[in-house]
Amino acid sequence: MLFSRQLARRPLIRAPRRWTHSPAALAGLKSVTEDDLVHFAHFLPPTSIVSTLSPSAAPSSELESFNNDWMNKYHGRSTTVLKPRTTEEVSKIVKWCNERRIGIVPQGGNTGLVGGSVPIRDELILSLSNMSKIRSFDDVSGILVADAGCVLQSLTDYLAPHNHIVPLDLGAKGSCQIGGNVSTNAGGLRLLRYGSLHGSVLGLEVVLPDGTILDQLTTLRKDNTGYDLKQLFIGAEGTLGIVTGVSILAAPAPQASNNVMLALPKFENVLPLYKETKRQLSEILSAFEFMDRTVYDLAVKHGQGRALNPEDVEGAECFVLVETSGGKREHDEQKLNSLLESLMEADVPLINTGVIATSPAQFSSLWAIREGLTEAVSKEGKAYKYDISVPLYKFQEVVDKTKNHLQEKGLLHEDAVKYVVGYGHVGDGNLHLNVVAAAYTPEIEAALEPFVYELVASYKGSISAEHGIGAMKTHALKYSKNETSIEWMKKIKALFDPNGIMNPGKVLP
Amino acid sequence: MLFSRQLARRPLIRAPRRWTHSPAALAGLKSVTEDDLVHFAHFLPPTSIVSTLSPSAAPSSELESFNNDWMNKYHGRSTTVLKPRTTEEVSKIVKWCNERRIGIVPQGGNTGLVGGSVPIRDELILSLSNMSKIRSFDDVSGILVADAGCVLQSLTDYLAPHNHIVPLDLGAKGSCQIGGNVSTNAGGLRLLRYGSLHGSVLGLEVVLPDGTILDQLTTLRKDNTGYDLKQLFIGAEGTLGIVTGVSILAAPAPQASNNVMLALPKFENVLPLYKETKRQLSEILSAFEFMDRTVYDLAVKHGQGRALNPEDVEGAECFVLVETSGGKREHDEQKLNSLLESLMEADVPLINTGVIATSPAQFSSLWAIREGLTEAVSKEGKAYKYDISVPLYKFQEVVDKTKNHLQEKGLLHEDAVKYVVGYGHVGDGNLHLNVVAAAYTPEIEAALEPFVYELVASYKGSISAEHGIGAMKTHALKYSKNETSIEWMKKIKALFDPNGIMNPGKVLP
Ligand SMILES: Cc1cc2nc3c(=O)[nH]c(=O)nc-3n(C[C@H](O)[C@H](O)[C@H](O)COP(=O)(O)OP(=O)(O)OC[C@H]3O[C@@H](n4cnc5c(N)ncnc54)[C@H](O)[C@@H]3O)c2cc1C
Ligand SMILES: Cc1cc2nc3c(=O)[nH]c(=O)nc-3n(C[C@H](O)[C@H](O)[C@H](O)COP(=O)(O)OP(=O)(O)OC[C@H]3O[C@@H](n4cnc5c(N)ncnc54)[C@H](O)[C@@H]3O)c2cc1C
Structure with missing residues (x-):
């Protein structure tokens, strides 16, 4: 696109807290203590540590933008944000947290829409925002290697004079980071043309949950030497490790x-x-x-x-x-x-x-x-947003059936649901179903869920086409993935993260 | 391409057997017995069983084309080929073999160039050739779902009247199967335009080494619901499971x-x-x-x-x-x-x-x-073939350095190495380095390896850009993948295939 939309973060009026209780995944995990901060201070400068604990003792307002998500729907209570500057620093933090059983939430631009980027309780937030260097670009092959914390727009700007573009574009480009894009397998506006990140990401550098650095940051377009492990981290939403570097194939800029x-x-x-x-x-x-x-x-x-x-x-x-x-x-x-x-x-x-x-x-x-x-809808009321994939010819049917269902439940009027609307990427089979209500209420939610998920499942669709599962949809994963698949996801999670410290409570039910 | 080249299988003159000893991976595995055949006959028709064992007692010539690879360089001694017709039959075979600890070699068109598709010893060969039905095609979205045993050319032919093409094309198209293409992550002639199979394969159905059917055969272009497990099987060369169905995004045919x-x-x-x-x-x-x-x-x-x-x-x-x-x-x-x-x-x-x-x-x-x-080179002599990725500007240097090295070793003359040539896909950074000799000799091999691999590693290149590792390059994997990566590949292998029955001795050292 030719223009970039500034992202206005929604005002911080607290919506009802979603977390009535913590999921089991958090049960065995420890809180960050002052002793931990002392340890981190051995290898991190003061500017890389933001904590309400002593000795930093920052006011909690300084953590607000890290603890609350873009929609202001999910609210964490983390005491500590670390902002490492190098992969080695990330590794040291993760190793320590793994030994101490401290949960970690990797955070990019915090623009995710499913509550994946904020803590559920008081997990440590590891922000990639201090890792924003471009490592290399080859204007013949088009291969760009960058730190995970590079903001998408800054990569776009960097590539422009080289006549290349990032094969990815989305409304959040001014804030989201390439590491976050990879971790959410973001789709966006260029997918129809340039395909998914599973094809265009050539290599990753990842810090695994035990602190090991997995260096698969190749700049080769083709490399068939064994299993393509990096693929597992594309779309893993930070639950298998922390992406610190990305190698991606940029596309020639259209004229x-x-x-x-x-x-x-x-x-x-x-x-x-x-x-x-x-x-x-x-x-x-x-x-x-x-x-x-x-x-x-x-x-x-x-x-x-x-x-x-x-x-x-x-x-x-x-x-x-x-x-x-x-x-x-x-x-x-x-x-x-x-x-x-x-x-x-x-x-x-x-x-x-x-x-x-x-x-x-x-x-x-x-x-x-x-x-x-999105903005128009949000000005009209509170939106229940469903980002789904269904066969193209079912787009309208999904909207109509949802509307009829709400009507039958007596919920389609000015004081309850005002509109049921649909829009989306036809080329990708991706429909954004928005139910715009006067307020978020338990009745409407009960009318919509699992109704919408069951409807999607009946078309063999996806309950999350591009936004991921995060904290929001773990309970609904079963509508898109069968038992065997979920069982194998759990095995993969247990293999990489046996102590369950990496973004606990996200993705898996 | 507009034309299809008929694949002439090379005459079966036995080259010196590569296997002086079996790799450790085969140590604990059992041979197929007559009792096993009795079991298979319970659910497979006689036409699906080709075995030199009683009661089938086929002549060993009937197994020749399954036991020997396309280059006639690798020679297995399997007694038994099974050709299941359904995913359920595949599942039953695999379950039995897993319990009995019988090694299985999944085989597609047997056109692979690294010895991955034939047994090392006497593993059972599971041929997908009887699974060749197209399951569905949607000409609006372009999504094709097919049995893994569909020959690539037949899919191309099927799609032509629908104005679509398979986003993959290679010289072996008349024989290779889509399941084999996926399992080798084949690149080929269309990669520059349509990208890799990691992007265009949308879903897979896989029989895991314990016989479980992992159904991820989605027909959705976008689906971010948890880890993308299917990616692991793309390029796994049959060591993690058997691909039985493939969902792939076909491209509109160019006009x-x-x-x-x-x-x-x-x-x-x-x-x-x-x-x-x-x-x-x-x-x-x-x-x-x-x-x-x-x-x-x-x-x-x-x-x-x-x-x-x-x-x-x-x-x-x-x-x-x-x-x-x-x-x-x-x-x-x-x-x-x-x-x-x-x-x-x-x-x-x-x-x-x-x-x-x-x-x-x-x-x-x-x-x-x-x-x-390829053919011209093979008519000139015996070719040592290296399918590598290096930075584009190193293409010529690789050829020149290899030539100089052979010259220094006194091996560049009519009776030893006649030519050192290079060709390849510039767009993909993929160079085919061919060393054409009068005969395969230990001296030439010793002069070339690890020389070429070390050269490639010095450029951070790939020792196998598209052909894979198979049996041929397990010892050389370390030149392209670091220790951590290989260790994690082994963990993934152990997770999926704890008994090591799936294509034993391939890919991993
Ligand atoms: C206005 C707007 C428009 C959007 N449009 C689209 C769209 O068109 N298509 C689309 O797909 N999405 C869209 N999104 C959502 C999208 O998922 C995110 O914008 C983006 O990909 C997330 O990047 P981020 O850096 O903000 O990640 P965050 O929000 O910080 O994190 C997202 C998830 O990834 C994890 N994570 C982040 N960084 C890392 C890392 N380095 N290593 C490991 N894990 C990490 C987090 O733990 C979290 O689970 C939109 C969001 C907004 C606000
Ligand atoms: C003339 C010629 C040209 C070629 N050109 C190219 C090229 O341009 N680009 C390129 O990348 N390759 C090329 N190749 C090699 C390429 O790897 C194969 O042609 C093809 O992808 C393999 O398909 P296949 O069905 O023959 O698999 P096979 O040779 O039967 O098997 C290859 C590997 O995959 C495994 N396998 C096969 N089917 C399955 C399955 N259903 N499930 C699990 N594992 C399975 C086997 O165990 C083996 O390890 C060429 C080969 C030839 C002979």
Whole structure:
């Protein structure tokens, strides 16, 4: 995308604490003590230690942004944040905590949406924010090696003059870190074009739960020498070790980007449109984003981006934002124009109308509609957010069934659930189902869960397409993973982290 | 590619047996007995059992193609091949073998180049060749689900009318199976464009060494629900379990393919040429293949493909084959032509000359030069083949240093080493170093190993870019993987296969 959205952290009004009791995973773990701080001070400078314990005795407000998550939904009570500057320092911290049985929460930009990045109780927070050096970049192969704490936007900025881009882009780019992206296997807006991090991450350096440094930080595009262990840490959400370095294949920067917003008379047209778009735009198609009418109208209402002409979109049931990125502007525009012509000239057109961006400003304002949906929804009320994968043709059905179900429960009115909306990455099969309520209430939650999870499971979908499991969905893992899979995940966890110190209570039930 | 090369299996003249003694991994394992066959006959039809033991008592010639590898370099002495038709049958076989401690070699198309697909002693061979059904294909998402035993070419043929391609292509496509491709993490000719199987394989069904069926055969493009266990089996060469089903993201078929063969005055020009080509062709660049002068001349000598005009290529030190695949022929041709123009018009041109294919026949004959290199080399003598990854700018240095080293050892002459040649996938950093000798001899082997491995290690390269470790390189794994990595591989192996029945003696030292 051409623009970057500043991340406004939500005001710190405490929502009801989620943790009525600590999960069993935390049972045997110890709290950080003053003695531990004395030990850490042997190899860490004072600036790397933030603690409410003596001798640091920082005010607890200094830990607030580390203890609370981006949504302000999950709240930890950690006394201590450590900010090591090197992999060796990380190793020493982890080794000590493993011997002392102190739980550790690895923290990147703390933008995760499932409560994975904050402590459940008073685990030590290990922040990667002091590890933000770029280690190397080779502009022939496109291979970038960076510390895990590099902020995504800073990598993007670094690569720009080298005519390359990070093969990953997401709304949180101004705060999230590459190590956090890897640990959550973040998807985002470029997945359709550049594929998942399992393909583009070439190597990792990881500190294992016993303090061992596993150096698999290769800069080779191909290396078939034994098991690809690094893959286990991609998406492990910090439960198997701490990612300290990342080697990733950057993509050549596209020379031209175009986009168009299309209004469709009915949902049934989305898939034929996707097929036709894929066929005609082929390798330059870089985004195909769906939004239903309700969420589009909310975006317009809250001034997100520039809306299409109201008369033009009358009767439209949903919208699609198509983006192209390619190597030659004339060619890309020709392809996009002939797609639009063929769409408009069809006997039974798949679309009602469309707006093509003709300037960088217009390009941005079309994207702003799509990127502003989260904010628009949050201005309308409290959102229950489900980030799911289902077969493409089920997108609308999921929204409709959820709505009907809430209606049947008598919960679809101004004082309970105001809207049920859907939007997402059609190209990735990823639907963001948002249930917007006047307030978070136990009745609504009970009506939604396990209903939504069961619905997703009935389509063999995923209950978490990109945001992960964190603390939020451990109980729901079973809807997407069978018993054998969960059993084997537990075996892997026990193998790497027999003392259970690494992000305890996250991912596994 | 537009054409498929029939795979002529090499004549079965026995090369000196590699196995002077069995590795320790086989020590505790049992041979298949007649009692075992009786058990297998309870759930397998006679056609699924090929054994020299009674009651089947097949002639040993019937097992020859299973016991010997494609290069005819590795020779097993298995008495029994089983060809199950379903995942459940695979599970029953494996469960029995695990209880009885019988070693199992999973076998796909048996085209692997590192001796991984044949037994070391008399392990049971489990052939996937009877599991070759396509389970589903969704032409909107492009997701294909198939039995592991599907031959790669058959999947390509199946997808063609749906306007999709398998994101993988290799010379062995007429024989190799998708399960074998996944198990070797095969790279091949499309990697530059479509990335590695770690990105494009979406799900796997695997029978674990205790017979458990691990069903992770999802058809979702995005699913962040816990550890991505399937990744461990990609490239595990059958040592962690048997892949029985594969879900893979097929790519939309390109509408147009073009190629051009370029002659370069010197190696130093390869990388600037690669950079410029990447910049100008961008998303339509699908191959950038390098070959040095010597191997090019061998291809010409042995009639592989159609050579360029001899006068035109006088003085050229090396050659590059560039391929484009895109959505619109005119656009692609324009891009390719303007690349060539800018190359020829430069003050100091990077290339001497080039030939652009103007017909499908010419397209094929240019590729035939590149694809015929292996055959040309094998016609010249016995080849020591090293499939390595090194930084791009070291390609020529590796060839030169190896040649000098052999010269110093007095081994560079007609009766010992005749040629040292290099070719490979520049885009992937993957060099095929071939040392062509009059015969395989202990002196040459001693001169080459560990010399080549140490050379590769000195560049932090990979001793096996795509072919894997198999039985051939277990002793050399340490040149590409550090101790910690190997230790953790062993822990993973012990976790999944505590009895060590799964492809014993392969991958791990
Ligand atoms: C506005 C907004 C938009 C978003 N859009 C997307 C999107 O499009 N797609 C998408 O996939 N996600 C999206 N997200 C969520 C996404 O998961 C995160 O933004 C990002 O990937 C997390 O990075 P982080 O550095 O903030 O990690 P954190 O939030 O700090 O941590 C996330 C998890 O990873 C672990 N972790 C972090 N760093 C490390 C490390 N170095 N080693 C080991 N474990 C570590 C943590 O323990 C935690 O479990 C969005 C979030 C916001 C706020
Ligand atoms: C002419 C030729 C060209 C080649 N070109 C390339 C190339 O460009 N790129 C490249 O990467 N490779 C190439 N190869 C080698 C490549 O590894 C294999 O061709 C292919 O991927 C192996 O598939 P297969 O079905 O033949 O597996 P096999 O040879 O049968 O087995 C290979 C390994 O995988 C295991 N295995 C096989 N099937 C399964 C299964 N279902 N479950 C578990 N384990 C299994 C075996 O035990 C063995 O260890 C080439 C080989 C030839 C002969």
